[in-house]
Amino acid sequence: MSEQAPCTDPYADPHTDPYGAARTDSASRRRCAVVGLGARARLFTQALAGPYADRVDLVGFCDVNAHRMAVHNGWLTADHPGREPVPAYAAEDFDLMLRRERVDLVVVCSVDRTHDDYIVRALDAGCDVVTEKPMTTDADRARRILAARQRSGREVRVAFNYRYNPVHSAVRELIAAGEIGEVGSVHFEWLLDLRHGADYFRRWHRNKADSGGLMVHKSTHHFDLVNWWLGTEPETVFAQGGLFFYGDEAGGRRGLARPYTRAHGSPAAQGDPFAVHLADSPVLGALYLDAEGEDGYHRDQNVFGPGVTIEDDMAVLVRYASGASLTYHLTAYAPWEGYRVAFNGSEGRLELLVEESTWSRPGTRTDAGSEGHTGVRAEGASAVLHGADVGDEAGRTELLLRRHWERPREVKVPTGEGGHGGGDVRMLQDLFGPHRTAPDPLGRAADAHDGAKSLVTGLAANESFVTGVPVRVRDLLDV
Numbered sequence: 095m096s097e098q099a100p101c102t103d104p105y106a107d108p109h110t111d112p113y114g115a116a117r118t119d120s121a122s123r124r125r126c127a128v129v130g131l132g133a134r135a136r137l138f139t140q141a142l143a144g145p146y147a148d149r150v151d152l153v154g155f156c157d158v159n160a161h162r163m164a165v166h167n168g169w170l171t172a173d174h175p176g177r178e179p180v181p182a183y184a185a186e187d188f189d190l191m192l193r194r195e196r197v198d199l200v201v202v203c204s205v206d207r208t209h210d211d212y213i214v215r216a217l218d219a220g221c222d223v224v225t226e227k228p229m230t231t232d233a234d235r236a237r238r239i240l241a242a243r244q245r246s247g248r249e250v251r252v253a254f255n256y257r258y259n260p261v262h263s264a265v266r267e268l269i270a271a272g273e274i275g276e277v278g279s280v281h282f283e284w285l286l287d288l289r290h291g292a293d294y295f296r297r298w299h300r301n302k303a304d305s306g307g308l309m310v311h312k313s314t315h316h317f318d319l320v321n322w323w324l325g326t327e328p329e330t331v332f333a334q335g336g337l338f339f340y341g342d343e344a345g346g347r348r349g350l351a352r353p354y355t356r357a358h359g360s361p362a363a364q365g366d367p368f369a370v371h372l373a374d375s376p377v378l379g380a381l382y383l384d385a386e387g388e389d390g391y392h393r394d395q396n397v398f399g400p401g402v403t404i405e406d407d408m409a410v411l412v413r414y415a416s417g418a419s420l421t422y423h424l425t426a427y428a429p430w431e432g433y434r435v436a437f438n439g440s441e442g443r444l445e446l447l448v449e450e451s452t453w454s455r456p457g458t459r460t461d462a463g464s465e466g467h468t469g470v471r472a473e474g475a476s477a478v479l480h481g482a483d484v485g486d487e488a489g490r491t492e493l494l495l496r497r498h499w500e501r502p503r504e505v506k507v508p509t510g511e512g513g514h515g516g517g518d519v520r521m522l523q524d525l526f527g528p529h530r531t532a533p534d535p536l537g538r539a540a541d542a543h544d545g546a547k548s549l550v551t552g553l554a555a556n557e558s559f560v561t562g563v564p565v566r567v568r569d570l571l572d573v
Contacts, residue, residue, distance in 0.1 A: 127154030127197045129188060129212050130204030131162045133381055134226060136169070137518060138201050143170050143177070146526040153195040157204075158185045161385040188212065192219045202226060205298055206305050210235035217246040224251045224525055228314040229545030231306035233553055233571040236546045240573070243542045250542035251525060256315050257322060257538045258520035261491055261507045265435075265446060266323050266536055268505070273495055274439030277324055282422045284316055284433045288454040291406070291426035292368050295340040295397035300404055302556075307404040309335070309552035313424055316433075317412075318540065318548035323437075326416035327547050327573070331554035332564040335408035339427040345398025357394040358383060367456035370394045410555045429453055432489060442497035449489020491515070546573040 126142055128135055142152045155163040163182040171177050183191040191197065200216040202209050202225040210230040216223050229252050230236050243250050256262055269277060298304045305311040321327055338344060345351035354360035357369040372383040372394050382393035406427055412420040432449040493505040509515045524539060550573060554565040
């Protein structure tokens with residue numbers, strides 16, 4: 095037996111506001127700059143130059159690499175003939191850009207450890223901020239952001255697109271409606287497959303000082319979801335984690351390691367299913383391979399090479415202020431990609447299964463109707479594919495409500511176009527579309543305090559990895 099989810103979808107159409115009013119050109123226009131012009135920034139630059147160009151002026155790019163800014167400008171001018179290139183500024187000229195271009199909104203997509211610097215400077219200059227997750231990478235940086243937001247009175251929004259995924263919204267509605275009563279525990283398993291998981295070990299994310307590790311860079315999404323779903327915050331965290339699969343020691347011990355530092359130009363990388371070949375991707379080649387002359391950054395490092403300082407297998411136990419507990423596990427070397435979440439309540443159980451890919455082939459398609467070579471080949475902005483993009487690897491989504499003494503019921507939730515189950519489109523509408531005339535009943539918008547509360551679980555887990563004992567989150571960051 096199935097039923098329609100109670101969730102309405104106020105973000106399905108990027109040309110209307112969440113309550114059905116048509117977009118108008120009379121609203122005041124905003125002047126927006128983007129700092130950090132890697133692959134993820136394309137989500138924002140395309141939106142600002144496209145569906146939201148009548149509401150937001152894209153007036154500045156800022157990056158450590160001039161080539162990457164030129165690439166983004168090339169894409170925008172090709173997609174929008176007659177458009178002038180966006181003024182480009184070096185990283186050291188960030189403050190100059192804010193003044194000269196009269197910026198009032200900054201989108202931060204830079205390396206995670208630099209987020210706080212740009213956020214604080216933007217706030218102190220009188221700008222609002224939209225930042226990619228994680229908001230930052232440690233407690234001191236989070237305190238800097240919270241203090242700057244308080245003294246400036248400006249807004250910080252964290253781009254938690256998973257909140258806008260319709261199935262995640264349905265979960266929140268069902269729990270808030272009391273369908274399973276009071277939640278006592280949550281079991282949450284997240285699996286990254288051999289393409290997506292490996293990709294964190296090719297990039298700057300492999301250095302914990304840059305990313306905070308997967309507990310911060312990736313799991314902050316998941317910890318935010320639990321905070322939001324339950325309407326609570328973490329109190330105590332105990333965790334264990336380590337580098338089990340990637341890195342030179344594990345790769346050598348299992349015979350997976352090959353003798354190369356980075357894949358490009360290396361014969362040893364040919365035929366390696368864990369190698370990414372930048373030259374085969376117009377997007378990755380333009381953004382990274384062609385940009386190496388400026389900063390020397392290699393996007394295609396050997397996942398079994400030395401220098402990996404993050405974990406790939408992590409188990410976390412969290413106690414929340416509501417009294418609920420969370421058991422969470424992240425695996426970054428799984429044969430399939432997706433997640434399972436189960437909520438145990440006083441009146442039943444809610445179960446969510448999301449299969450983003452059912453298996454990982456060693457080569458992705460390079461064009462329609464043909465198979466790619468061995469190794470990861472991708473034409474998009476990422477070296478990994480998700481959802482419908484993976485063809486016969488695509489999985490399914492299932493949401494089951496199991497109330498006490500009743501047959502299980504499948505809750506059908508319609509999804510939309512775009513990444514993360516349509517979450518990206520809905521998030522962009524909320525960030526850049528017309529202001530709402532009434533509050534969002536699901537409270538999807540995440541501010542700086544939400545960013546800090548999601549961050550602190552991962553920070554406490556990282557500390558528990560080292561100390562081997564439970565960590566009180568307030569001892570790290572009182573939010």
